[in-house]
Amino acid sequence: MSVLEIKPADQCRYDMIALGEIMLRLDPGDGRVRTARNFDVWEGGGEYNVARGLRRCFGLKTSVVTAFADNEVGRLVEDFIMQGGVDVDYIQWRDYDGIGRSVRNGLNFTERGFGIRGAKGVPDRGNTAASQIKQGDIDWEKIFGEDGVRWFHTGGIYAALSDSTPEVVIEAVQVAKKHGSIVSYDLNYRPSLWDSIGGQAKAQEVNREIAKYVDVMIGNEEDFTACLGFEVDGVDENISNIEIDA
Structure with a gap:
């Protein structure tokens, strides 16, 4: 561990x-x-x-x-x-x-x-x-390099808000990792947010890139299947039933 x-x-x-x-x-x-x-x-x-x-x-x-x-x-x-x-x-x-x-x-x-x-x-x-907010708008070097941050948290809701926010999240987690901050990310999949910017395919593209820099990933079965493309054995497409005794 x-x-x-x-x-x-x-x-x-x-x-x-x-x-x-x-x-x-x-x-x-x-x-x-x-x-x-x-x-x-x-x-x-x-x-x-x-x-x-x-x-x-x-x-x-x-x-x-x-x-x-x-x-x-x-x-x-x-x-x-x-x-x-x-x-x-x-x-x-x-x-x-x-x-x-x-x-x-x-x-x-x-x-x-x-x-x-x-x-x-x-x-x-x-x-x-x-x-x-667009890539380059935030001085992440000042935040993580000069001021110092122990833990950085963001999530899939913000990443899905617009065409520009995925780039902002990726920029932030890259600089956070560079300066040794712990990065946590809540997948928090919301189909309605992703639909207009590429749907589930875009969600997986963005979240797989973000995942490279994440120390603590938060989500349930639906989040991990929809956002990252993971497969959960023994469940249907809608994860309508989960075998809790397995």
Whole structure:
């Protein structure tokens, strides 16, 4: 069994940094989105949630790499991030044109699950600032080489956001490994995100390249089959039944 060699804390500014999109989450409480008149709001993002959890639960020094349109919604999400204790130094701000034609911030309407009915999310995240980050926009050498990071986390949701985000993820993990940071990656396969940029074939192409630099890969059977092309013995195409006694 291999052992992860994590850099000493006194040599790094951060214990952990996450790369991903952070959306404003709107919760209708016990009701449905389609009939709601009030929403509770907070921030959320698959990759960012790890940074926030490590900060709030374990007191670790964390930060996030992302981007927002510079308007009141973006500043609201930034305020939520700061309330969670996550550093905001690496957030990039994009000029807002007044209506969101060129760039905007993501919204995620999320209903709670009850009984056999699962939770239901309605993301509104097209053309967001985070999805428009391109290779070369982030100074990864400063982050990993000068500031120092013990652990870097990102995932398949961010990699699937646009044509440019796979290149951003690959660039980030390459520099992270170069400077000795542990890299974790949550496959988190979402067909709806990959469909418009090449589907499952593109997902496998991107994730196989990213996997070369990953120390800790997170996912279930569906994630590994869809994202990496692995085959799981004894299951059908939809993984509708898994033999747990095997």
